[in-house]
Structure formats: C-alpha cells, structure tokens
Amino acid sequence: MDTQNTLLDVVVIGAGQAALTTAYFLKRTGLSFVLLDAEKGPGGAWRHGWDSLQLFSPSAWSSIAGWPMPPVNDGNPGRDHVVDYLAQYESRYGFPIVRPVEVTSVEPQSFGLRVHSETQHWDAKIVISATGTWSNPRIPHYPKSELYQGPQIHSAHYRCAESFQGKRVLVIGGGNSGAQIYAEISKVADATWVTLDEPMFLPDDVDGRVLFERATERLKAHQEGRNIPEPTGGLGDIVMVPSVKEARERGVLKAVRPFEFFTPDGVVWKNGDETTVDAIIWCTGFAPSLNHLRGLGVVNSQGRVDVHDNRSSIEPRLWLVGYGDWTGLASATLIGVTRTARNIVKEVNHYLKQELV
Numbered sequence: 001m002d003t004q005n006t007l008l009d010v011v012v013i014g015a016g017q018a019a020l021t022t023a024y025f026l027k028r029t030g031l032s033f034v035l036l037d038a039e040k041g042p043g044g045a046w047r048h049g050w051d052s053l054q055l056f057s058p059s060a061w062s063s064i065a066g067w068p069m070p071p072v073n074d075g076n077p078g079r080d081h082v083v084d085y086l087a088q089y090e091s092r093y094g095f096p097i098v099r100p101v102e103v104t105s106v107e108p109q110s111f112g113l114r115v116h117s118e119t120q121h122w123d124a125k126i127v128i129s130a131t132g133t134w135s136n137p138r139i140p141h142y143p144k145s146e147l148y149q150g151p152q153i154h155s156a157h158y159r160c161a162e163s164f165q166g167k168r169v170l171v172i173g174g175g176n177s178g179a180q181i182y183a184e185i186s187k188v189a190d191a192t193w194v195t196l197d198e199p200m201f202l203p204d205d206v207d208g209r210v211l212f213e214r215a216t217e218r219l220k221a222h223q224e225g226r227n228i229p230e231p232t233g234g235l236g237d238i239v240m241v242p243s244v245k246e247a248r249e250r251g252v253l254k255a256v257r258p259f260e261f262f263t264p265d266g267v268v269w270k271n272g273d274e275t276t277v278d279a280i281i282w283c284t285g286f287a288p289s290l291n292h293l294r295g296l297g298v299v300n301s302q303g304r305v306d307v308h309d310n311r312s313s314i315e316p317r318l319w320l321v322g323y324g325d326w327t328g329l330a331s332a333t334l335i336g337v338t339r340t341a342r343n344i345v346k347e348v349n350h351y352l353k354q355e356l357v
Helices: 017-029 044-048 079-093 176-185 208-223 242-249 291-296 337-356
Strands: 007-013 033-036 105-108 113-116 121-129 152-154 168-172 190-194 261-263 266-268 274-276 279-282 318-320
Touching: 007 017, 007 113, 007 337, 017 033, 017 044, 017 079, 017 337, 033 121, 044 079, 105 291, 121 337, 168 176, 176 190, 176 242, 318 337
Parallel strands: 007 033, 007 121, 121 318, 152 279, 168 190, 168 279
Antiparallel strands: 105 113, 113 121, 261 266, 266 274
C-alpha cells in the first residue's frame, strides 16, 4: 500500500516498544496503518542506552504482546538483546514502518489529521503518538550553572566509563540510571553521587516482576474504587541490579545532598567547601517528546497532553501511549505497555466503526 497517498485509518508516530505493541493489536483489527519512526533502524530508545545497560527482569518478564523475548544465557537482558528483540519483532509481524521520518507537526483536517515531516505528509483518521521521552532529556536549573566550564552530558548520551578514567565526576540524579551509571563510573573515576534525597534501595530479591505486580494491583484497585497504601519502597526506588550490588560491596554506594551553586571549575557545597569537578553526568530523567503536537493546541503548561483513557481531551482523534503512568499505568515499560496498547486499539476501532454509522 502507498501509505503516503492514501487516507489511512491510523498513523502511529514512533516505532519503539509502545508503538510496536500498538501495531500488533492494530494488525489484528484489519485497520490500515503505518508507523513513522525517527530512528534509522529498529529498537527505539534502546538504541541509545549505555553499553552496560541491563533490564531489571528476566526475558520472560520483559516481553511485549504476542512474541516472548528470547532468553539470555546468564542474568537479565542487556541493551543489545532488547534492540535485537524489537528488530526481530517488527520483522516477524511485517509492520509497515517508514524510517527515518521525523514528524514535525500534526494538523487537523476535515477527514482526520495530517501528519507532516519536513518533506512529506500522511493522512489518517486517527493518530496515535508514541514518541516516548528519550529525545527530550531534562536537566534542572542550578544556581550559576552558566559559569561551569567543564563537559556535561545527560544519561541519554552516556555510553561507557572509559572517557571518565581518572577524572573527578559528579553523577547527579537519584533514580535507577543514576545508581547504575554511578556504580560503573566509580570503578574508574573519583566519582560523587548527588541526589535530592537519600536513595531508597529495594531488597535484593525485588526486581521488575515485583514492580509490575505492584502496578497491576494499583490499577485493579483504581478500577474498583479502592485505595491501597503505597508499599515501602515505591515504584520509583532503585533496583539492586548486579552493578549496583557490586558498588555496595565495594563500600561506595553512597550519595550526598545537592551542592549550592556552580563555579567555573566545580561546585560549592552547603558547608562552603569547594570541589573541583572535571565532568558532570546528569541522570535527571526525561520529559515527554511532544513538540510535534503543539500545533494542535493540546500540549499543556506541564508539557503533557490532558487525556482521558489515553485519548486527548481536546482533539478526539488523538491517542497517546508509552509516555509514563499518565498514559497508562506502567505503559512506559516493556511488560506494562501491552495492557494499554490493547485498550487503545479497542477504543480506536470502536470509534472508527461509529464514524461509519
């Protein structure tokens, strides 16, 4: 099918785990669709993970709909295994994917929505946005940050510890990426881990399986109108993957509270001490990548889209998936996105059938 010159039922923007899972369910409906991917090849954001990145769970608990992730010989899957799985997945199901295509805007039309790149456009009755967050790394403002002259990178662009050998490095951020990157950097550099609060580590036997079960229980309680207490060790706490355990065994798994301000060659702490810093790695998370939707007037002041059951409250022909819990509980995870993608496709199919009546 010539997807560029045809009015499609659905255009999916993205081809990472959320988009592929959505495509799996779309294909079962018989609806016409295409996936537009900004990447040059399969794998979505996993293509950009650091070299030693490992999942929190075994392959069996890291799969998307339809086809289980093949197991690895030892431990949990790494970055390359996930990329290979997603590449095989899209090939297995023969999804119509066009890449590389960077979507620049979406505009309303009488027939639905027109999706633009710099040089082309696609027309569809429905758009499902699944662009994720990787392309929008978040770095918080620190006083006098403009003074600092040393190199800074975000975890989105971190690859390995080699280039930090022997340097004085600040790793800023208290999530799982901060813990894992600090653990790796601390083996070759004079590293300091800076977190807003004291890090909370999950028990050694807790991994992504338990986190998913917690998320499922929260969803079930919400659907039944029940409130359940947040368990000790929330969903965002740090999983004790092997690299983090190893850092604990070395006695370096310690974090300090934030500094006061930057200097040209370092930072000043609350007690007035000054530290020279050769490099900074920001592990401070991401924000949704939604610039392509701003022309629709749906992106709010918090950089999100107001949704009801993943559907835009302003533009009824727009659905979103995979950006975080606000677009489906645990839907930004491999194992968690299936439930949300299935529901979205069910709703989209129902909407399109109503349009025919």
